[in-house]
Every structure is written in C-alpha cells, then in structure tokens.
Amino acid sequence: MRNQAQSPHLSQAMAHAAKAVEEVLEQVLPKPHGLHGRVHEAMRYATFAGGKRLRPFLVVQSAGLFAVNPENVLRTAAAIEVLHTYSLVHDDLPCMDDDALRRGRPTAHIAFDEATAVLAGDALLTIAFEILAAAETHPSAEVRCRLVTRLAQAAGSNGMIGGQMIDMRAPDSAFGADEVMLLQRLKTGQLFEFACEAGPILAEAGSDHQNRLRAYARDMGLVFQITDDLLDVTGTAEKTGKAVGKDKDRGKATLVSIHGVEDARAEAGKIARRAVAALDAYGMEADALRALPPFLIDRES
Amino acid sequence: MRNQAQSPHLSQAMAHAAKAVEEVLEQVLPKPHGLHGRVHEAMRYATFAGGKRLRPFLVVQSAGLFAVNPENVLRTAAAIEVLHTYSLVHDDLPCMDDDALRRGRPTAHIAFDEATAVLAGDALLTIAFEILAAAETHPSAEVRCRLVTRLAQAAGSNGMIGGQMIDMRAPDSAFGADEVMLLQRLKTGQLFEFACEAGPILAEAGSDHQNRLRAYARDMGLVFQITDDLLDVTGTAEKTGKAVGKDKDRGKATLVSIHGVEDARAEAGKIARRAVAALDAYGMEADALRALPPFLIDRES
Numbered sequence: 001m002r003n004q005a006q007s008p009h010l011s012q013a014m015a016h017a018a019k020a021v022e023e024v025l026e027q028v029l030p031k032p033h034g035l036h037g038r039v040h041e042a043m044r045y046a047t048f049a050g051g052k053r054l055r056p057f058l059v060v061q062s063a064g065l066f067a068v069n070p071e072n073v074l075r076t077a078a079a080i081e082v083l084h085t086y087s088l089v090h091d092d093l094p095c096m097d098d099d100a101l102r103r104g105r106p107t108a109h110i111a112f113d114e115a116t117a118v119l120a121g122d123a124l125l126t127i128a129f130e131i132l133a134a135a136e137t138h139p140s141a142e143v144r145c146r147l148v149t150r151l152a153q154a155a156g157s158n159g160m161i162g163g164q165m166i167d168m169r170a171p172d173s174a175f176g177a178d179e180v181m182l183l184q185r186l187k188t189g190q191l192f193e194f195a196c197e198a199g200p201i202l203a204e205a206g207s208d209h210q211n212r213l214r215a216y217a218r219d220m221g222l223v224f225q226i227t228d229d230l231l232d233v234t235g236t237a238e239k240t241g242k243a244v245g246k247d248k249d250r251g252k253a254t255l256v257s258i259h260g261v262e263d264a265r266a267e268a269g270k271i272a273r274r275a276v277a278a279l280d281a282y283g284m285e286a287d288a289l290r291a292l293p294p295f296l297i298d299r300e301s
Numbered sequence: 302m303r304n305q306a307q308s309p310h311l312s313q314a315m316a317h318a319a320k321a322v323e324e325v326l327e328q329v330l331p332k333p334h335g336l337h338g339r340v341h342e343a344m345r346y347a348t349f350a351g352g353k354r355l356r357p358f359l360v361v362q363s364a365g366l367f368a369v370n371p372e373n374v375l376r377t378a379a380a381i382e383v384l385h386t387y388s389l390v391h392d393d394l395p396c397m398d399d400d401a402l403r404r405g406r407p408t409a410h411i412a413f414d415e416a417t418a419v420l421a422g423d424a425l426l427t428i429a430f431e432i433l434a435a436a437e438t439h440p441s442a443e444v445r446c447r448l449v450t451r452l453a454q455a456a457g458s459n460g461m462i463g464g465q466m467i468d469m470r471a472p473d474s475a476f477g478a479d480e481v482m483l484l485q486r487l488k489t490g491q492l493f494e495f496a497c498e499a500g501p502i503l504a505e506a507g508s509d510h511q512n513r514l515r516a517y518a519r520d521m522g523l524v525f526q527i528t529d530d531l532l533d534v535t536g537t538a539e540k541t542g543k544a545v546g547k548d549k550d551r552g553k554a555t556l557v558s559i560h561g562v563e564d565a566r567a568e569a570g571k572i573a574r575r576a577v578a579a580l581d582a583y584g585m586e587a588d589a590l591r592a593l594p595p596f597l598i599d600r601e602s
Contacts (some may be wrong), residue, residue: 030458030459034459034463035466035467035470035480035483035484036458036459036462036463036464036466036467036487038466038470039458039462039463039466040458043458086423090419090420090423093416093419095414095415095416095419096416096419113396114396115394115396115397115469116466116469118391118394118396118397118419119391119458119462119465119466119469120458121423122387122391122422122423122426122462123457123458123462125423125426125427126426126453126456126457126458126462127453127457127458129430129449129453130449130450130453130454130457132449133434133446133447133449133450133453134446134450135446140442141441141442141443141445141446142442144442144446145434145435145436145442145445145446145449146434148430148431148433148434148446148449149431149434149435152427152428152430152431152434153431155427156424156427156428156431157331157337157340157341157344157420157421157424157427157428158331158335158337161337161340161420161423161424161427162335162337162340163337164420165336165337165339165340165417165420166336166337168416168417168420169336169339179336182336183336186337
C-alpha cells in the first residue's frame with residue numbers, strides 16, 4: 001500500500017527526471033544544419049515527443065542508490081533514451097509494425113519520409129554510443145567502455161533487436177507463454193535491465209548490486225509489458241495516444257491473450273511484488289523504484 | 302610508376318588482409334541460434350558476400366606504419382567492416398536506393414525481407430561498437446573509447462549518415478561540384494578517414510600522424526568515389542556485380558556528370574598523386590597505401 005500511496009510523488013520524480021534528461025538531450029543532439037539538416041530535424045522530432053522517459057528515470061533512480069555525479073547520470077540516461085527512440089522509429093516503419101501514430105503524433109516516417117526515418121533511427125543509435133564514450137560521461141574510460149559494452153549487448157541481436165525479430169515472426173507462430181516471455185524479455189526487458197544496471201556501473205559498485213537491480217528490472221519490465229498488453233485490450237486510443245487492439249488484429253499472442261485479462265492482471269501484481277522484494281537490501285533511497293511497478297499497473301497510458 | 306607496377310603485390314596484400322579480417326568476423330558475429338536466429342543469418346549473409354574489404358585493408362596498413370598488436374588491428378578492422386556492411390544493407394532498402402543486386406547476389410531485403418534487413422543492419426551497427434569497446438581490442442580503455450568516439454562521429458548524422466541524407470535529396474537538387482564533393486566526403490570519405498586514423502589511434506601515435514593519414518584518406522576516398530562513378534558510366538553489370546547507369550537514371554549529379562568522363566579521370570589522377578604525397582613522411586612501410594590510389598583508378602569493379 002505504501003507504494004501506491006506514493007504515486008503522486010513518483011509522478012513528480014518522473015517529471016523531474018524527464019525535464020533534466022531533456023535538457024541534456026537538447027545539448028547533445030545536433031542542431032539542424034547543412035544540406036543534411038533534415039536528418040537532424042527527424043532525430044529531434046522523434047526524441048522530443050513527450051513520453052514518460054521511463055528508462056532515464058530508471059538510470060537516475062538506480063544511480064541514486066549510490067553517489068554518482070549528476071552530469072554522468074544524465075548523460076547515461078540521455079544515451080539510453082536516444083537508443084530507445086531509435087527503436088521506436090524503426091519499429092514504426094511500414095515494413096515493421098507500420099504505425100502512423102505514436103504518442104498522439106504522426107510517426108517519423110509519416111512526418112518526414114521512410115528514408116529519413118531509417119537514417120534518423122540509425123543516427124540516434126550511433127549517437128547513443130558517442131554520448132557514452134565521451135569523457136564527460138565518466139572520469140574512468142573503463143566505466144565508459146563497460147557502459148558501451150552493456151548497452152550494445154542489451155540493444156543488439158541477442159537483446160532488443162532479437163526480441164523485435166521474434167516479434168516480427170509472432171503473427172505466424174503459435175507462441176505459448178514461454179515464447180512470449182522470451183520475446184518481451186529481449187524486446188523491452190533488456191533495455192530496462194541496462195537502465196537499472198547503469199547506476200551500479202557508474203558508481204563502480206560490486207556485481208551484487210548489478211545482479212539485484214537486474215532482477216528488479218527484469219520483473220519491472222514484465223509488469224510494464226503485461227500492462228502495455230492490457231492497455232492494448234482495455235485502453236482507448238485517446239488515453240494511450242496510439243492505436244489500440246493492434247495485437248488482436250495482427251493475431252499476435254500476448255500474455256493477455258494467453259491467460260485472459262483477469263489472470264494477466266493478477267500475474268502482473270504478483271511479479272510487481274517480486275520486483276519490489278528484489279530491493280530489500282536498500283533503504284528509503286529505493287522507494288521510487290519500489291513505487292514504480294504498482295504505478296505501472298494503475299496507469300492509463 | 303613504382304606504384305602501378307606494385308599492383309599485383311597490392312592485390313595479394315588486400316587478399317591477405319581480407320582473409321585475416323574474415324576470420325575475426327567469423328568469430329565475433331553471433332552464430333544463428335534461437336527464435337531470433339533469422340537476424341543472425343541475415344547479418345552473416347550481408348557480411349560474408351565477398352567484397353574487397355577495402356576499409357579493413359586501410360586499418361591494417363595504417364597500423365602497419367607503427368607497432369600494433371595484430372589482434373587489436375584485426376578487431377578494429379572487423380568493427381569498421383560490419384559498420385560498412387550495415388550501411389550497404391540499409392542503403393539498398395526499397396525506401397533508399399532500392400537495389401536488388403549487390404556483389405552479384407540478391408541484397409539482404411530480397412534474400413530475407415525488409416524487416417529482417419532493417420534489423421540486421423541495426424544489429425551490425427550495434428555490434429561494431431561492442432567489438433571496439435571490448436578489452437580484446439586494446440589494453441587501454443582510453444584508446445577503446447577514442448575508437449568508439451571517432452567511429453560514431455564518422456558514421457553519424459554529421460558523417461556517413463549525413464552523406465546518405467544528402468544523397469537521398471540529390472535527384473531533386475541541382476547540385477554542383479561543391480555539393481557533390483561534400484556528399485561524397487561524408488557518405489564514403491568519413492569512414493575511409495576513420496579506417497586510416499585507426500592505425501595511429503591504436504598505436505597511441507601523435508596527432509601529426511592522424512592528420513597525415515586523414516589527409517591521405519580524404520583524397521583516396523575521392524579517388525574511390527570518382528572511379529566508382531566512372532564505373533557506373535563506363536562499366537558493365539557483369540564486371541561490377543551490380544546495376545550500372547543508375548546515377549544517370551536517377552538524375553543524380555556526380556563529378557563525372559559534372560566534369561565529363563575525361564576530365565573526371567584526369568582529376569582522379571591528380572588527387573591520387575596528392576594522396577600519395579601525403580605519405581612522404583613514411584618509408585617503404587607505406588608502399589601499399591601509396592599503391593592503392595592508382596590501383597583504384599585502374600580497377601574494373
């Protein structure tokens with residue numbers, strides 16, 4: 001109950017982190033210039049589209065368990081957010097999910113064109129690594145290399161991209177709960193895991209901390225995904241800012257289609273409690289992370 | 302004359318470097334596995350498609366001016382090659398250059414499908430940074446971060462991607478020689494520059510070396526591009542392994558369409574001599590780099 005009562009504080013903390021990371025994004029993304037300015041415009045259009053900035057929030061909160069220089073934290077958060085943005089731009093393409101609407105606005109390939117969207121996505125992916133490798137992100141080059149390595153693993157062909165590959169096959173496959181869980185763990189879970197690991201990596205804390213926060217992130221990611229699938233079934237386009245009912249239309253199995261709405265909701269609650277329990281070693285400084293899973297369950301968008 | 306006489310040796314040296322880098326590529330690219338194995342297959346299909354491996358050769362030769370651990374050199378070369386491969390996969394997409402043929406084989410989106418090609422390209426781009434950031438690539442994390450930074454800059458929205466963005470606009474624009482030169486310098490030149498800078502970066506040599514090799518690479522890249530444009534006009538699909546006459550069909554300005562075949566060939570010769578002169582500070586160890594620009598002028602594919 002404690003956590004649900006904290007949701008107003010959580011919303012404030014998320015808004016605060018979002019604002020801080022957006023200031024860094026404003027600095028690190030190139031200003032449109034030159035004959036190729038169109039790609040800069042598209043990078044910014046896709047990045048500055050609102051959104052909860054959930055991954056940056058996880059970086060800020062996981063770093064908040066330790067003592068980390070705020071600039072280092074926010075640059076790392078910005079890198080994850082541009083990488084996440086690239087994945088949305090490419091996933092929305094006609095040859096992928098073919099979405100025309102994202103957060104209530106035309107997707108990048110609609111607002112610009114397909115070629116520009118592909119290139120803007122490529123450029124956002126590329127700049128994520130440029131941000132992490134820069135000296136301003138951490139005094140230790142070893143730490144910067146670890147961030148680059150882990151982000152590349154989380155986002156690569158055995159991580160997020162692998163999940164999207166499975167997702168593209170999903171409508172033609174009779175996936176059960178195991179396959180759907182694997183898909184989600186790769187497609188969305190890996191990046192959440194990296195966001196939560198970023199704190200201990202930046203703090204050069206031990207692997208115990210990384211393991212704990214990864215366990216938290218894994219469960220939090222599942223809660224995020226189940227509630228996302230629930231919104232696709234029970235939400236409205238007006239509130240979610242995107243088309244709903246897509247999974248069913250596409251014949252895609254989700255944990256909701258497999259277990260039904262009520263059981264999926266119950267499962268989300270169970271996993272949320274397990275996520276919170278993974279943080280038992282921490283004190284009040286982890287309260288925002290604890291409040292997040294129940295907050296996700298109650299969300300309307 | 303010395304350089305042209307060396308072309309047989311150059312071909313041997315290029316084949317040798319290609320074989321060495323392909324062994325590393327075989328190791329670093331994931332073996333197809335799991336529900337997402339299709340993306341691994343497409344990554345390998347695009348990477349193991351023959352090709353001159355020109356960028357790896359430049360890494361090997363620029364490192365050969367100094368004393369650098371061969372494993373470090375070849376891993377860096379592999380990273381540049383997978384990044385180059387990603388750019389080919391995405392450039393071939395229907396929304397970009399819409400090419401069905403590359404090196405005499407179906408392009409990735411034809412052999413697989415568009416979604417898989419986008420994802421395989423994304424994954425190749427991502428793994429390039431994973432390779433560079435790994436401890437096996439250099440004992441110094443500072444050096445690895447510098448490699449990541451420079452590759453991201455060379456490949457990013459103010460580098461290769463920016464060049465492709467300009468290229469997409471080219472058919473609708475009345476580009477003159479200056480615009481075409483800028484386009485090429487970004488689209489192909491930046492990656493050549495990074496390949497040649499990689500040697501001094503790996504050797505932790507001074508900025509004088511980097512500047513010299515960048516000047517060489519800039520001119521070598523121009524020679525490469527002018528001869529590529531010449532092949533598009535004068536070559537045959539059989540010899541080049543790809544469609545020819547594309548630039549004219551698309552109404553794209555090139556240095557050949559602006560200056561004519563004869564003047565473009567003369568210009569390529571002049572720039573090739575300037576490229577060779579940039580290496581005056583080096584001895585015989587730079588002979589393969591000296592032989593390359595004349596070799597490019599004489600090539601048939």
